[in-house]
Amino acid sequence: MPTASLTRPLKVLLICCLLVSAWAFLAPMLWMLSTSLKPLNETMTLPPVWIPSEIQWRNYPDAIAAMGHFWRYAGNSLFLAIMTVIGTVTSSALAAYGFSRIEWKGRDKVFVILLATMMIPFPVVMVPLYSLFKSLGWIGTFKPLWVPAFLAGAFSVFLLRQFFLTLPKDMAEAARIDGCNELQIFWHIILPLSKPALLVVAIFQFMATWNDFLGPLIYLTEQKDFTLALGLQSFQSQQGGTAWHQLMAASTLVVLPVIVLFFFTQRTFIEGIAATGSKN
Amino acid sequence: MTRREKENLRTGLLFISPWIAGFLLLSVYPLVATLYYSLSDYSVLSPAVFVGLENYRNLATDPIFWKSVYNTFFFAAFALPLGLLVSLTLAVLLNFDLPGRGIFRTVFFLPSLMPMVCLAVLWQWMLNGDLGLINNVLRPPLDAVNALFGTNLTPPNWLQEPVYAKWGIIFTALWGVGQAVVIYLAGLQDVPRHLYESAEIDGANFWKKTWHITLPMISPVIYFNLIMGLIGSFQVFAVPYVMTEGGDGPERSLLFMATYLYQNAFDYWSMGYACAIGLVLFLVILGLTLLATGLSARHVHYEGN
Numbered sequence: 001m002p003t004a005s006l007t008r009p010l011k012v013l014l015i016c017c018l019l020v021s022a023w024a025f026l027a028p029m030l031w032m033l034s035t036s037l038k039p040l041n042e043t044m045t046l047p048p049v050w051i052p053s054e055i056q057w058r059n060y061p062d063a064i065a066a067m068g069h070f071w072r073y074a075g076n077s078l079f080l081a082i083m084t085v086i087g088t089v090t091s092s093a094l095a096a097y098g099f100s101r102i103e104w105k106g107r108d109k110v111f112v113i114l115l116a117t118m119m120i121p122f123p124v125v126m127v128p129l130y131s132l133f134k135s136l137g138w139i140g141t142f143k144p145l146w147v148p149a150f151l152a153g154a155f156s157v158f159l160l161r162q163f164f165l166t167l168p169k170d171m172a173e174a175a176r177i178d179g180c181n182e183l184q185i186f187w188h189i190i191l192p193l194s195k196p197a198l199l200v201v202a203i204f205q206f207m208a209t210w211n212d213f214l215g216p217l218i219y220l221t222e223q224k225d226f227t228l229a230l231g232l233q234s235f236q237s238q239q240g241g242t243a244w245h246q247l248m249a250a251s252t253l254v255v256l257p258v259i260v261l262f263f264f265t266q267r268t269f270i271e272g273i274a275a276t277g278s279k280n
Numbered sequence: 281m282t283r284r285e286k287e288n289l290r291t292g293l294l295f296i297s298p299w300i301a302g303f304l305l306l307s308v309y310p311l312v313a314t315l316y317y318s319l320s321d322y323s324v325l326s327p328a329v330f331v332g333l334e335n336y337r338n339l340a341t342d343p344i345f346w347k348s349v350y351n352t353f354f355f356a357a358f359a360l361p362l363g364l365l366v367s368l369t370l371a372v373l374l375n376f377d378l379p380g381r382g383i384f385r386t387v388f389f390l391p392s393l394m395p396m397v398c399l400a401v402l403w404q405w406m407l408n409g410d411l412g413l414i415n416n417v418l419r420p421p422l423d424a425v426n427a428l429f430g431t432n433l434t435p436p437n438w439l440q441e442p443v444y445a446k447w448g449i450i451f452t453a454l455w456g457v458g459q460a461v462v463i464y465l466a467g468l469q470d471v472p473r474h475l476y477e478s479a480e481i482d483g484a485n486f487w488k489k490t491w492h493i494t495l496p497m498i499s500p501v502i503y504f505n506l507i508m509g510l511i512g513s514f515q516v517f518a519v520p521y522v523m524t525e526g527g528d529g530p531e532r533s534l535l536f537m538a539t540y541l542y543q544n545a546f547d548y549w550s551m552g553y554a555c556a557i558g559l560v561l562f563l564v565i566l567g568l569t570l571l572a573t574g575l576s577a578r579h580v581h582y583e584g585n
Contacts, residue, residue, distance in 0.1 A: 011378065018373050018380075022387045028455065029390065031413050032402050048416055091298035098295025104288045105281070114299065117307045119569060121515040123538040124558040125310035127317060127551050131324050132309070151302025182291050211395035213518040218546060229397045236401050237525040244405055251398040258393050270389070273459055274466030276504075 036060070036248035043244045056245070063249040066235065069224050070253075073231035080145050080227060081209040087149030088156050088205040089198055095152040096160035097186050101172065111161070118154045122214060130218055140221040145212075149205070156201045159276065163197035164190060200272030203265055210258060228254045314562075318555035328552065335556035345557065347532050348540040354446055355536065356513040359453045363509055364502070367457040371464035372490070385465065392458030400522035403452040409437030414451075439523055442533035449520055449534065453513070460505050467501035468494065499580040506576075507569055514565050517542065537561045 006014075030050070035043055036059055038052040064070040098104075099111050133144040172185050180188070191198070216230040226234065232254050236247055262269055281289070293300070318335055320328035339345050370388055374381050394402070406413050415435040422433045438448040475493050484492070495502075517538035520529065528535035528543075537557060545554035 006376070014373060014376055015378055018378065018384050021370060021373070022384055025387050025391055025455065025458075027413065028402060028406055031406065035405065044411055046411070046416070048411065048413065091302075095296045095299040098292045098299075102288055102292040102295065104292035105285065107292060110296070113303070117303060119511055119565065120307055120311065121511060121538075121561065121565060123515050123517065123541050124314060124562045125306070127545050127555050127558065128310035128313035129306070130545070131313075131551070132305075134324060148302065148306055150298065151306060152296075152299035153302075154299075157299060182295070186295075207393070211397075213396050213522070214542075218542075229395050232401065233397045233522050236397075236404075236522065244411075247401055248405065251401050255394055255398050258395070259390070262390075262393055266386070270385070270462055273389075273462045276463060 032248045032251060035244055036252050038245050040243065040245050059245045059249040060253065063235075063246040063253070066243075066246055067231055067250060068235075069226070069231065070228075072224050073226050073228045076142070076225060077210055077227040077229070080142060081206045083142075083146035084149035084209045085202045085205045087146060087151075088153050089202050091150050091152040092156035092160055092201060093191065093194070093198065094186070095157045096164055097182075097190060099157065100161045100164040101185075101190065102182060114154050114157060118158075126214070126218060133219065139219060140225070141219075142225070144219040145209075145215055153205070156205065159201055159204075159272070160194070160197055162275065163194055167193055196268060196271075199265065199268050200275070203261065203269055204272065206261065207258060311562075314555045314558050317552050318559050320552045322552040322555075323549045324551055325549070331552070335553050338553065339556055339560070344532065344535065345540060348535045348537045348557075351446060351533065351535055352514060352516070352537045355449060355453075355516055356510070358447075359450045359513050360506070360509050362450065362454055363457050363460065364506065366454055367460035367505070368464055368502070370457075370461045371468055372494075374461070374465050375468040385462065388461045389458035392456045394456065396518035397522050399452060399456060400519045403448065403455070403519075404439065404523045407438040407448045407451075409435075409440060412438075414438070439534075440530055442529070442531040445529045445533040449516070449523070452519055453516075460509070463501060463505060464498065467498040471497040496581045499576070500582055503572070503576050503580045506572060510568055510572065511565055514561065514568075537564075 034050050034052065037055050037057070038049075038059075039054065039056050042049060042052055067073070099107060099114070129144070130139070133139055136143075138144050138147075167190060171189055175185050175189055210227075211229060212227070213229050213233065216227045217233075220226055220230065223234070232250055235250055239247060317328055319330060319332060321331050321334075322328035374385055374388075391399075405411075407415075409415060415438075418435040422435060425431060426433055436444040438444045471494060475497070476489055479489050479493060515538045516536050520534040520536060521539060521542070523529075524534050528539055538561070541554050541557040541561065544550045544557065
């Protein structure tokens with residue numbers, strides 16, 4: 001909204017509101033960081049101190065050692081994230097092309113079904129999926145966590161279809177007249193034009209896999225196969241909440257890759273989030 | 281169908297075939313199987329035995345199940361409207377041309393990036409009765425009240441007290457509304473300026489403009505966020521599960537429908553019973569989504585329709 005009509009005191013008031021809310025959102029993160037650098041006894045002082053008397057970097061290597069297989073967890077998370085990103089981007093791009101750039105009978109009705117599947121919560125289908133993967137001998141392996149990604153997620157198809165619909169038709173028509181088939185048009189014309197949208201889908205999938213908890217919780221059985229999220233939970237429940245300095249250090253380490261990813265791709269990221277809510 | 285139409289149909293289906301496979305294997309099959317298992321005695325280890333409506337009869341008289349239903353509705357009934365209010369207010373604030381709005385937007389957004397497990401661990405610490413930041417903020421004003429009125433008010437030990445535990449989860453959820461803020465802000469920025477300008481000429485104030493222009497124009501975005509929030513809050517699981525170290529809180533105050541489903545499936549291996557809970561959960565989400573869609577049909581305004 002334009003602010004030309006805002007009086008000066010009103011402007012100051014609005015900025016104060018923003019500052020107070022910003023503090024509420026920022027304080028827990030700073031608190032996490034601050035706790036992660038404190039000596040243990042300083043996590044228990046009242047009233048709490050924000051700046052530790054000595055910055056105890058040691059908490060980080062200590063937390064890594066205490067978690068047991070930290071680097072394995074990180075490797076597992078990274079492996080799953082890469083596999084699901086590859087799977088989702090390729091399969092969803094193909095499906096989105098079929099839902100947007102080819103006219104076929106019943107297409108839009110089928111697309112409504114796709115949208116409806118987004119309403120199915122994972123807990124509702126997890127028991128049959130578990131027994132399906134069990135009969136395949138996949139429980140205790142990574143397969144249930146990445147193979148399904150190659151079967152096009154509804155949300156990614158939705159986002160990519162929105163984008164493909166905005167691309168002009170004439171280039172594809174010209175290519176068609178020159179004898180290109182749909183796969184060539186998809187590969188040589190549509191995909192190169194869609195890099196930003198593909199990046200959005202890749203980032204979202206990376207985050208979803210990195211953050212996933214329930215999936216790894218039910219499918220992974222060996223401690224060394226845990227993802228970082230699951231490893232952190234298992235560390236926390238062994239701890240029973242006493243070594244807060246190490247727990248906060250471990251938490252910070254798990255969040256860090258996501259924050260770094262966000263700052264490198266901020267613009268794409270924010271635009272991607274904004275796009276999910278529009279033009280429904 | 282002409283030859284061309286047939287060819288298009290074939291190519292189209294070929295392109296969407298990964299999704300069709302996923303739809304059949306990851307949506308249709310599990311839904312049908314959930315229905316069948318919910319009518320069976322099933323433990324994964326041995327084949328399912330059909331028992332008719334027994335699981336549902338047991339659910340109807342299971343006080344723990346009703347507790348989980350109550351807790352889930354309680355959480356959604358507060359987390360959803362409060363989330364809507366907080367995120368919309370922040371988006372409206374950010375929509376003014378004020379200095380530093382890019383930074384503010386990032387600050388509001390950052391917490392929503394946190395993995396659920398980190399969120400839970402951090403807020404378990406935040407809500408700690410003695411040492412947590414929340415109570416350290418609450419204590420001075422409560423002490424002031426105590427000094428004035430001779431009362432003896434102390435902040436609660438959030439996650440250990442049945443009455444307050446769910447509020448702890450609600451606060452945690454509110455802290456992660458950043459995505460909705462970004463989506464609302466994008467919606468607000470799409471409202472054409474000339475609408476405001478002509479309203480100003482007619483002498484409309486801020487509230488009038490908000491009520492008659494802003495809210496109707498962004499109603500599709502509100503509807504979208506509401507549905508997404510609804511689907512998300514009815515399957516709340518990870519945060520309470522981690523905060524209680526895999527339990528369900530004092531007097532089961534943090535037992536949600538998804539928690540009870542998980543416990544039955546993977547702690548007690550009562551998969552049939554778990555599927556019955558799952559089906560009820562699905563019907564609740566479906567019913568509320570349809571209800572919200574019906575109610576919003578009159579109020580959601582689509583530009584160009």
